[in-house]
Amino acid sequence: MDKALQDDFPIDWEQDGFVSRREFFKFMTLASGGLAIGSVGLAAWSSALRGERRFEPIRIARLDEVPTGTALGFGYPRPSDLCILVHHKDGTLSAFSRRCTHLSCPVDYQAQTERLFCPCHNGAFSSKDGSVLQGPPPAPLPRVLIENRDGELWAVGVVH
Amino acid sequence: MALLLFNLVLILLQLWLFVSVLEGMLHGKTAMALPAALASVGLCLVNVWMLRGLSRG
Ligand code: FES
Numbered sequence: 001m002d003k004a005l006q007d008d009f010p011i012d013w014e015q016d017g018f019v020s021r022r023e024f025f026k027f028m029t030l031a032s033g034g035l036a037i038g039s040v041g042l043a044a045w046s047s048a049l050r051g052e053r054r055f056e057p058i059r060i061a062r063l064d065e066v067p068t069g070t071a072l073g074f075g076y077p078r079p080s081d082l083c084i085l086v087h088h089k090d091g092t093l094s095a096f097s098r099r100c101t102h103l104s105c106p107v108d109y110q111a112q113t114e115r116l117f118c119p120c121h122n123g124a125f126s127s128k129d130g131s132v133l134q135g136p137p138p139a140p141l142p143r144v145l146i147e148n149r150d151g152e153l154w155a156v157g158v159v160h
Numbered sequence: 161m162a163l164l165l166f167n168l169v170l171i172l173l174q175l176w177l178f179v180s181v182l183e184g185m186l187h188g189k190t191a192m193a194l195p196a197a198l199a200s201v202g203l204c205l206v207n208v209w210m211l212r213g214l215s216r217g
Binding site for chain 2: 021022024025026028029031032033035036038039040042043045046047049050101138139
């Protein structure tokens with residue numbers, strides 16, 4: 001290369017691809033910022049998932065179509081979101097998502113023991129409040145809010 | 161060099177927090193999300209503080 005040109009543009013090719021520690025530190029701090037933003041996003045997402053959420057109400061059945069000590073399956077808020085309505089022997093009603101919180105197998109109502117049983121890994125939930133009674137499920141079943149409107153049962157929301 | 165290693169350790173800690181919260185959320189556990197986010201922001205601030213010290217020094 002022309003000597004004068006090299007003096008004017010003194011590029012050191014060996015140094016050209018070198019990333020200084022400071023630049024690397026900057027890059028890592030940027031990555032750290034990205035992870036912090038991601039974690040804040042996860043926290044925001046999880047708080048949006050928690051609590052009570054209202055959806056378009058749907059009619060499940062007439063109360064007299066569900067005798068005490070039995071259960072009825074329905075879909076809420078979408079028809080593909082399996083849920084189960086339980087009419088307890090004491091006359092009270094409760095409804096839950098049917099998807100086991102372990103690996104999403106559908107739970108079944110067992111009238112003798114008053115619990116919702118998951119046959120996949122022998123998990124069991126209380127049919128009164130959805131809490132875990134046995135097995136690997138890590139969290140209670142989401143509860144479906146029910147309203148009795150003149151003898152008709154309506155699903156109106158979900159509580160996580 | 162020590163600072164750089166410390167920075168790496170903090171980032172690994174953030175990554176671990178992020179992955180465990182995500183895994184917990186997929187299992188329906190959301191209680192850890194907020195404390196983990198606060199911890200992650202704190203670790204990021206430590207990194208920024210170290211970077212500023214490095215730039216000034
Ligand atoms: S899927 Fe229900 S216990 Fe595993």
